[in-house]
Amino acid sequence: MIQDSMASFPDSPLAPPASAPIGTAQPGGGWVMGLEERWGACRRWMIRAFFKDHLARFNARRLGNEDPKQPDSRIIDQRDLKFLRPVSGVSFEGPDPWGWRGRLGLARLGLGEVVVFSLLLTPCWVAHAVLGVTVHWAWWIGFAPFFIWNLFTIAFFRDPERLVPTGDNLIVSPADGVVTGTEEVDMPDFPGGRALRVSIFLSVFSVHINRAPFAMKTAVVRYYPGLFLDARHADCAERNEQLWVDGFAAKNGLPIRLKQISGAIARRIVCWTKPGDGLNAGERFGLIKFGSRTDLLLPVGSATLRVKKGEGVWGGKTVLGEWKA
Template identity: 40%
Template sequence: MTMLGTFLKPMHPEGWRFVGVFAAATVVLFLIWAPLGWLGVGLTVWCYYFFRDPKRSVPLTPGLVVSPADGVVSLIERAVPPQELGLGPAALTRVSVFMSVFNCHVNRLPAEGRITAVAYRPGKFLNASLDKASVDNERNALAIELVDGRQIAVVQIAGLVARRILCWAKPGQEMRRGERFGLIRFGSRLDVYLPDGVEPQVALGQTMIAGETVLARLDDTGPIWLARTE
């Protein structure tokens, strides 16, 4: 990687219009007062980095579950998956990854499989780090049938600042682990519901990288160092 590539990351197309608005506002601020203009420059750069979409090295070993988001593990607990997914009333292990406004917000599929359900539900915009955000906040939930027939769920949850959840995955679609499936703007959380009997291999407060950090292992599959970049 070049020095320039260290700082300049690809940007998701969803971000171009927002960067354009910030840049236009910056020009106006410079005309009003130069210090305000420099503040606008800083906000424009932040907007660019918010929508960054860097390449990731996705582990290839079968049976791995990777983080769907950049951020920090904020909750690990037993909880019932969203009822709209039809996964039943039994509690499963839920791992929550909280994204601040400084994290990359492109979401990636935690495991390879077929999308069996995509369900959007409107709701509140509470702090996404709170436990009750899983129930009360606006969310978009996906159920994924794994290659071995088990089910896993991933839920996009809006937060205090987030006002739009985007999801490109469709029911019936076959997707690979680490493949981009959505985006939330601007600060939020993703929940992963693991199959019964699967324990997470992460800890509270751990920093996660979407598509790269191994969140859990579905079975004892051996080494995990083989990866693809996308």
């Protein structure tokens, strides 16, 4: 049976100095997110001013505790839940008219970066290509970096479907990347004060979607501002910016911890699960924008690992190990 008590997860003395309030799914902010928020405010103003039918239609479908009559309400329809779902009790009955954005093969919370960088880079490589054809071949030299940068940005936010292995005793990888460590570490708020940690390094070429390693229930989500050391640095697990998802495994009720850790390049952690959410094995719960690290912590002696340091893994697909009986 899954436990519900958040008191089982006090602040750990091994955490970065202090947690910070979570105001959005991307608590560290970012300039692209800032642009999206400004556009959202403009869109909501236009809807309230010129599209009263749209406002009334979605107010009728609205569920939750935020008052839609308040002029400063940040939620009009499902688009506004993109960053606010973790901190809002609002939802909408019926289908999501913008649900197709999650079926593009790209991370929905990375579409802002894809659009912004494409708008900046596409005119550059198109102009170099045109000048290379019409003026001089040397313009093609400038074409390559802009075109490759544009393709890289799109590829970085790819979000492929994964066939999740079946079996309630299996533990699948929460991320794509390379296993950089499997060891026991001090963790005072775990049974016995120790935890089995599996660390996965995600390079800039990895898929950066994070997935639940097994069926679980989220108990606590905490965000810790910090440094941006290389994700392979020995101290990054304690000193870097990170977000913790604490919960309980559905199979046995054991406490578990998922840590999204920023890196030297990755500076934007995204997590859309919130306390009380149930997650299925392989279900997406967040992403880290650009190179990073994901840690899975389990009670010592609770599982048998099948992977070792240096092995490549795929989120929601590779079996890391299995629960002991």
